[in-house]
Amino acid sequence: MLDIKFICENKDLVVLGAKKKHIDFDIEELLSLDNSRRAILAEVETMRASQNTTATAVAQATDSEEREKMITASRLLKDILQKKEEELSLVMKKWQGLMLQVPNIPDMSVPEGVTDAENAEIRTWGEIPKFDFEPKDQVTIMENLDMVDFARGTKVAGFRGYFLKNDATLLNFALWQFVLNKFVAKGFTPMMVPSLLKKEPFIGTGFLPQGEEDLYKTQDGDYLAGTGEVGMMGYYMDEVLKREDFPKKFIAFSPCFRREAGSHGKDTKGIVRVHEFFKMEQVVLCEASHEETVKYHEELTALSEEIMQDLKIPYRVVVNCGGDLGLGQVKKYDIEAWVPSEGKYRETHSASYFHDFQTRRLNIRYKDTEGKLRFAHSLNDTALASPRILVPLVENYQNADGTITVPEVLRLYMGKEIIK
RNA sequence: GGAGAUGUGGCUGAGUGGUUGAAGGCAGCGGUUUCGAAAACCGCCGUGCGGGAAACCGUACCAGAGGUUCAAAUCCUCUCAUCUCCGCCA
Numbered sequence: 001m002l003d004i005k006f007i008c009e010n011k012d013l014v015v016l017g018a019k020k021k022h023i024d025f026d027i028e029e030l031l032s033l034d035n036s037r038r039a040i041l042a043e044v045e046t047m048r049a050s051q052n053t054t055a056t057a058v059a060q061a062t063d064s065e066e067r068e069k070m071i072t073a074s075r076l077l078k079d080i081l082q083k084k085e086e087e088l089s090l091v092m093k094k095w096q097g098l099m100l101q102v103p104n105i106p107d108m109s110v111p112e113g114v115t116d117a118e119n120a121e122i123r124t125w126g127e128i129p130k131f132d133f134e135p136k137d138q139v140t141i142m143e144n145l146d147m148v149d150f151a152r153g154t155k156v157a158g159f160r161g162y163f164l165k166n167d168a169t170l171l172n173f174a175l176w177q178f179v180l181n182k183f184v185a186k187g188f189t190p191m192m193v194p195s196l197l198k199k200e201p202f203i204g205t206g207f208l209p210q211g212e213e214d215l216y217k218t219q220d221g222d223y224l225a226g227t228g229e230v231g232m233m234g235y236y237m238d239e240v241l242k243r244e245d246f247p248k249k250f251i252a253f254s255p256c257f258r259r260e261a262g263s264h265g266k267d268t269k270g271i272v273r274v275h276e277f278f279k280m281e282q283v284v285l286c287e288a289s290h291e292e293t294v295k296y297h298e299e300l301t302a303l304s305e306e307i308m309q310d311l312k313i314p315y316r317v318v319v320n321c322g323g324d325l326g327l328g329q330v331k332k333y334d335i336e337a338w339v340p341s342e343g344k345y346r347e348t349h350s351a352s353y354f355h356d357f358q359t360r361r362l363n364i365r366y367k368d369t370e371g372k373l374r375f376a377h378s379l380n381d382t383a384l385a386s387p388r389i390l391v392p393l394v395e396n397y398q399n400a401d402g403t404i405t406v407p408e409v410l411r412l413y414m415g416k417e418i419i420k
Numbered sequence: 421g422g423a424g425a426u427g428u429g430g431c432u433g434a435g436u437g438g439u440u441g442a443a444g445g446c447a448g449c450g451g452u453u454u455c456g457a458a459a460a461c462c463g464c465c466g467u468g469c470g471g472g473a474a475a476c477c478g479u480a481c482c483a484g485a486g487g488u489u490c491a492a493a494u495c496c497u498c499u500c501a502u503c504u505c506c507g508c509c510a
Contacts, residue, residue, distance in 0.1 A: 038470070041469075041479085042470065042478095044479085045469090045471095045478060046478085048480085049478060049479070051491085052478095052491090054490065054491085055438070055490065055491040056439050056491090057439095058438075058490060058491070059438035060438085060439070071491090072490080073490085074491080075489095075490055078489095078490070240430090371449095
């Protein structure tokens with residue numbers, strides 16, 4: 001959410017921002033609604049003031065006739081006031097609905113574009129492996145080694161269902177432990193966060209109301225989160241934090257659930273796109289300063305890259321184009337890992353910052369050096385998402401005989417060097 | 421799931437319809453005193469929204485949502501949370 005005062009004063013910026021994100025948004029409707037909101041509010045408050053004055057006078061009145069007169073007058077005004085209040089509440093509801101639709105303004109450095117095809121590569125890392133044999137794809141490799149069971153996965157869990165087995169399970173736990181240790185060593189607070197959540201943190205983080213079709217919903221009106229960011233950001237909802245405690249850095253582990261409503265035909269084979277997976281997410285809250293935000297954005301991205309470098313998986317970093325940004329995101333980098341069987345890079349990490357878009361909705365504040373309450377800034381970035389990460393891992397590490405070499409950094413946790 | 425109790429500001433704790441944004445205490449901030457500190461004393465000390473250049477004015481907020489009333493922290497209804505007991509359970 002943006003500040004309504006900011007929207008009023010920077011109409012052109014907001015319009016250009018929405019355009020760059022290719023999000024349809026009628027600012028004139030909001031601005032005119034905001035005018036009526038203020039006008040009606042002024043009327044209501046004037047009437048309330050009058051009622052309050054009368055109530056005080058009634059309480060102090062000694063003359064009973066005078067008293068009755070005042071009560072009658074107040075009764076009359078009450079009806080008019082109630083009608084105005086209803087009008088105000090209707091306008092407010094509509095106003096709030098529109099306010100939730102205003103997209104955050106993308107950074108200057110975000111490239112123009114509509115889809116992820118127009119994301120701009122900013123760097124690559126690692127050598128694309130040259131196999132002296134025909135490299136197999138994730139499904140073949142893992143099924144041959146009895147690491148995954150899709151047939152029973154779909155039997156039990158339906159479309160996109162899967163079981164990880166044997167060394168895939170061990171590999172997964174090795175990855176979690178490796179990543180967790182790294183982030184704890186770097187001062188991040190390790191968290192296990194809930195995924196079954198009330199709607200407020202979803203609205204707060206920007207996943208609702210727009211993204212509802214991609215969320216699973218319970219019969220109690222709760223939703224399942226598609227990322228630990230939702231629960232982690234909700235953690236400090238409606239709180240005032242200490243400025244001295246910034247930056248707050250978390251590494252949040254959680255199960256993630258996505259309906260993949262918009263991508264029915266995509267990635268139907270394997271474990272790239274599944275309804276249920278696990279993720280460690282980096283989440284940072286910092287002071288409301290663009291410079292601070294940019295600093296941490298680069299830092300978080302570098303940490304994700306460090307994991308890929310430790311794992312020695314070739315990747316590239318792209319800066320996402322305007323059309324590929326979410327409602328609240330100001331700027332986003334994706335890390336894409338090389339997938340040999342597809343001959344291209346596939347997204348494994350995503351690092352975004354939001355300025356105070358999320359914290360304003362979540363009401364997460366702190367006192368600045370002048371004692372003024374301000375909304376904090378928030379950022380998040382994937383540390384590791386699994387099982388997707390297994391795809392580039394097993395494909396890049398496959399051997400001619402069908403075995404997989406375990407990345408060096410995982411051997412300690414995995415207890416073996418070769419998966420065969 | 422059943423029974424009961426509770427929910428007031430950063431904390432503690434008064435307040436059962438009328439000038440209560442809310443006594444008192446603690447914490448915090450500023451000052452007097454002191455070489456400095458402690459103690460003591462004095463003052464300040466919530467947030468959102470609207471208006472205003474500002475001082476400030478108005479309005480709303482006593483878990484949340486509705487209702488009764490000229491007037492609600494106070495009365496009524498529902499919801500949520502916490503605590504105690506029982507049941508169930510990883």
